[in-house]
Amino acid sequence: MQKKFLRDEEYSPSEDTFFISDYIEKEKGLSALDVGSGSGYLTKLLSENFTFVVGTDINFSVLKNQTYPTQNLVCCNGSDALNLEFDLVVCNLPYLATDEVLDAATDGGIDGFEIPKKIFDSVQKNIKIGGKFLFVTTSLSNYQKLMDY
Template sequence: METAERDGRMRYRLDGMEIEVFDGVYPPSEDTFLLMDSLKAYSASAALELCTGSGAVSVSLARRVRSIVATDVNPAAARNARHNLNANGCGTKAEVIVGDLFSPIAEGSRFDLIFMNPPYLPDDGTGCGDLAWEGGPDGRRVIDRFIKDVKRFLAPGGRAIFLQSTINGVSESIEALESQGMVAKVVGTSSFQFEGLVVIEASMGQHQKE
């Protein structure tokens, strides 16, 4: 990966992509790269990314999907994702929407791949943290809402892929998914000094994996 700063903005060159990061938007980081690597095994007709940030993961996947919708609650992130999708030649197959998780997605919409790199760090209790990475007192605020609603938007045979830290309770996520009748498993891991990152796949049954 190559990085450079131009006009006050960071630019990343990786896997044939050029990603620019706007002010106030979560930049591509180790968790981004782990999710990208895990998604290389998948293809889809219709994909949905929540918490898209700079849009880097959507750009990386766009070559293997027919259409992709990306959402983020941060308007700057949505503008950033739209910019990067267009700049990398993916704009015609992508739609970027400002909104909180599934809230801007029409009821009845179905996707055969839904993926997310959520804010997962526990906050410090001051309420002054950055929503791009802080996920509530235990880091599960966004993860739990995702697990609760994702089944409604999965097409038959679809898969949900999301990343979390080991400090957020991996078994808790898998048990919550299984309680809804889904099959869940870990499909990617990365370890650091004080925590690990885990990518979890959940599905209702048959799924297509390259």
């Protein structure tokens, strides 16, 4: 079986996306970052209350064809290409525990921790002092390991 890391289709907004959106609708500030922008839903929502918003995704095809198109999109792994700090960083993490990563949009690797750990490491430099990092995970993965990290 061939490994498939990137799909040409975006990760469509779903329950976990709407869970994050309930929180970020109340947030306001100068700058926000959406890591793993996918459809652009959260990036678009952030742009309503933040002056400057950036969305990143590892898949260029997905960024190019977003359902909710936005500006300031960067194709990169996590936020590796960014040298900016943000008031709010959000990420709908790929958190499903899988032996191998077949879908970069949903598979988190061993314990659902491998990919989220890489994203955490990547965004750490992008959170302003006093800023917030908001992410979603699940009890189906080893979320305690993620929280302890």
